[in-house]
Amino acid sequence: MPTTEPTKDQLLALYERMLLIRRMEERLRADAAAGNLPGAVHLYIGQEAIATGVCARLRDTDLITSTHRGHGHFLAKGGDPKAMMAEIWAKRTGICKGMGGSMHVADFSKGILGANGIVGGGFAIATGAALAIKLTHDTRVSVAFFGDGAANQGVFMECLNVSSLWKLPLVFVCEHNQFSEFTPSVDITSGDIADRARAFKIPTTVVDGNDVVAVWQAAGEAIERARSGDGPCFIQAHTYRIQGHLEAEDLFLAGGKYREKQEIDEWRKRDPVERQKQRLLAAGVRPDDLQAMDARIARTVEQAVQFAQESEPADPELAFDLMFVGQKA
Template sequence: MNSSIGADNKRAYLELMERMLLIRTSEERLGRLAKNGELPGAVHLYIGQEACAVGACSVLDDRDWITSTHRGHGHFLAKGGELRTMFAEIWGKREGICKGMGGSMHVADFSKGILGANGIVGGGFGIATGAAFGAKLRGDGRVSACFFGDGAANQGTFMESMNISSAWELPLVLFCENNGLSEFTVSRTVTGGQLVDRAKAFMPTEVVDGNDVLAVQAAMIKAVERARRGQGPSYVEAKTYRIRGHLEAEDAMLGGGTYRTKDQIAEWQTPERDPISRFGDYLREAGIADAGEIDGLRSQVSRMVEDAVAYANAGTDADVGLAHSLMFADQEA
């Protein structure tokens, strides 16, 4: 694996592992709940892509902005979002991070720099670019990072954001999670050329193994440092794969149809490719952590997730009247 923070910094490595385990365990729990019909709406799970969010967000501070996607639980947790309030939001509870009015696809926490997940494909481009423009005007050293998938790269706002961020040298990082899938479609059947080539005309680019958390981190360090120096935007493309369907109700929606095989999914679940298994092997082989320490993290995370489930279940249903008071800034909730 690509090491970027030094083998002597054990705590930093274990924090990467803990955060990936938190995302994986949370998403697996949500998947089971969705299958049992215990959630009020659909969920789009991040399983298999944990190294992307964790590696990228490990370089960012609370002051830095991110924009997310409909598959945004991983980004929220990687950036330091609180697990209990995220679960409460998914359950549609008043205790949720958005008071239960946003749901799974719209978790946000400005105090952590999380400008929000977005149910619109490609909806984060303009928001992240605007945040970067604001940071440049203020000169406050903040960086804005936009997470998006390969399907979103076919939206016109992708080119527009690259163009204006390059022309104005904005502190923006465009982070493409290229999992080869666009909802229910294999991306190569609807996308011409290589995505990275679109960005090369505007800014420095780097393509990395998105299932190697340290490789992602190393690429992000360069992009963020460049942005903080006032040298403009960068494009990072992480090659990865989502293990679960576009959403947990996928089988019912496809009506027996399919766009990928079980063998393809299984290939990405092997220890050599799975981001958590790979990083666990690295930690053990490098003598940074033993199996007992990693198992301890798993147990700790499992307790946190069960606590969050209980917290969400015990919450109060959202006040639908808030729809009339949350539309504009400075309104009282």
């Protein structure tokens, strides 16, 4: 299959979405540091190219499962920044009415089956979605985003097996950010994770996860194959987690560390957002236009925060109605 090159408009759209994720995450970082957010936040800074490149290839009706580091997937799949921000601020206007928070942003109307607080929790959900799609002869696809940490959960092997066996319309996207919470993955992982997919005869692509065009191209081919009924694909996107496992982790690491600052600085030079910006400038996009885009996004972020701040707190009594459909808890 010849590799498709994105048009200039597509390049701009990819950049715009990555920049939205980046600016939202930067704002959340600041608000976490200021103590404005009630729970833990796990930021996606440095990994924006992966969610953006994959989701740009999906339809609204396609389904994704995400991770505890899920803001990027939510925004890339078309989730509303205001509703996400209000959720993280624990407001009743939040996308989950303040009942899920940062680790659980979901918008089923956009096919976002949710970020998930259980590492590896999305595998079987995405596989089940793909099974239903196949059994009902539908043309949707399902995508499981997960990290290198989740790849060590046993359920990963189970889902590789059934999805390959049943030729499910499923794309596995391993975001290899090199850390399993506070432990370098290399210390606790044997072999290459992509080899695990290969063992199940699943077509596998390894890409530079900090290059949104490379991800976009790999995802386009994988999703097309899955949609056509040929079975699952596996993409391993190499990247690096710039932020900690969660914000404010220094508070409880008590001076301990699991990586060197120099390593983080090295990876900052490969920043996926900056790389895409340079690509656009090289393609003749005017710097003023990119600045205007950034200003537009800054307003979107500001409006989202303002909406969150001005919204009413979550309604605790709602929990009793939300446990079941048509049945009080």
